[in-house]
Amino acid sequence: MFARIWLPVLKTIPLIGLSYLIYSLISSLSRHDLLDISRNFITPLGYFILILGTIVLIFTRYKRRQLHRFQLPAIAGRARSRARQKIYNVLDTTPLAIMIVDGKLNVSYVNDAWQNMTGYTAEEVVGKKLTELFKTLLKENNTGLHNLKDNLSLPLYREVEIIGKNGAAIHAVLEAKSLIPGNIREGIVIYLQDIKVRVNYEQLKLIFDTILHQMVGGVIVVDSTGKIQIANQEIKRLTGQEQEDLTGKFIWDIFPDMDKNKLVTMVALQKGQAVGPLELCYKINNKNFHLLIRSDVLRDRHGRISGAVTVIQDVTEIHRQQELQNNQEKLAVVGQMAAGMAHELRNPLTSIKGFAQILSERVKDAKNKEFLDVIIQEVNRTNEIISDFLVLARPHPARREEEVNLNLLIHELLPLVESQCLLAQVKLILDLAPELPSIKAQPDQIKQVLLNLIHNALQAMERQPVRNLTIISRWSAGTSEVLVVVRDTGLGMSDEILSRLSTPFFTTKNAGTGMGLTISYRIIENHGGRIEVSSQEGAGSEFRIYLPARDPGQIH
């Protein structure tokens, strides 16, 4: 405002003073009155105007210099050029290509990066008109720079194609700004940035972000105090916290149950070296995790520790699977041993029991007969224990599940069931669905459950007048479960017994271990199914096994 309106007004003041003096002189000379000349020369008003004008002139020149020198202090010529050189030296070291244009749009400076980028030397371009230069430098003059007199065109930001001196095109971003905001006549600074560098950086960042968030492991970057700078998607999953909530928190805020100084990240920061990988059990949000953690420190250019990066692999599931597999392997071994042992033990038991029975039939003495019956009962009890142990050990977890049709499975069991029913004088009633979808199961295990239930049913009916064992299979179209019912007309169970059915070692039998039903329940649960029981004391019981159909649409 001052420079544009008041300066020209002020500049006229010394001119007015001078003109007044000259006018006085001429008018005096024309009258040949020397006295008048001297009188006019010493007119205080004329001097006053002259002195005032000179002061204003000096002031305005100072002001103009100041603006021209990019606001450098008003300093004498040599010092000024040294200061300018210093600034140019600084500009020469920056990687950004910079060009400075004066108020008349003549190129006054280009830095080293600009020369390297375009291939033109400073000598070739300094002093040239910007518009002329752009005609050779830019592929299309669509930058809006040809009409830079208009202040409104700045600041300007364009993607341009530059033709270097060697003819090669460079895709760049051009940015132009007034040196003094709002005053284009004070000069313009023009930056050029190779878009490849820019794109590379952006692409690199994109790749980095993608890797960071897509990787299976969790990544946390902290600064040297342990404050979280970056946390990826997996960390978010582990902690259940949003990334925005995590950044700014401290690493120990994620693991509140852990000793702050024992956190792998903090140990790495303290030791100044990589720690791990360590497998540790961490508690996060009251859930236990098995984590494989490795942390390494980050250093700046001077080798000082600037933070740490920690990679966390959640191995909870792998751990669980391993444990399961170990257990399964153990069970498989136990199962094999149990099968062998059962065979080896049952043979001598057969002899013992058989001979005891023979003797019991032969002896007349009641006491001896009683003793022999005790032997027989004890053999039976021993055998029950072996049976339960077999059930426990038999689920061969190592075996893969097969497609099983429950009707076929029941048919396979029939020889054994029919024999037992025949012996116990039980009427076997089969009511199998004409069509059943297959289930995914380990057939031996399901057989074991059915035999166990049938065995219990037969025992419950031993002293009953009506002895009917009913085996039903059912499936109704559209439902996803197959149902097998084992129903007896036995003693039935009280509510109290019913509530304790699946409790391990709970038994109502004299010679039972109380593991049979426990194991049956577990087997069915392992198959994704369930067992329901209803019973009426004195009338009988019904066990319903529900198993998920593999594909309800497929019927065999």
Added chain:
Amino acid sequence: MADCRYYLLVVDDQAGVRRMLQEALNDEGYEVVSVASGPEALQKVKQGGIDLVLLDMKMPGMSGLDVLREIRRLNPDLPVILMTAYGEYELLGEARTLGVKHYVSKPFDLQEVRYFVRALLADKRPVRSYLEVIG
């Protein structure tokens, strides 16, 4: 003179079980021939004069099922009762297709064995008496 007794063949590698069954079945009036292995059993069946076989499923060398298959080849109608020690269910299905419906699980009740033997022989004449007539 025709032999009117039933001859039962007991096949089991366990001497105790063989001896016990012999005693128990003798008491019932059956003649018992006992052998410890599959090949011996097949020899006896080949020789003829056997009314019923009590066959152990698990024996070293030739398994009960192998023996059963051979027996069926030699004599499709010979009644067989299987003795199992640890419920070889997968084998029972196959045994059923070979016409064997009767099983006893070790350690079995003697009544159980006797019951099945009686049931299987109920409508049959002793083989040897039949042979005698032909002879």
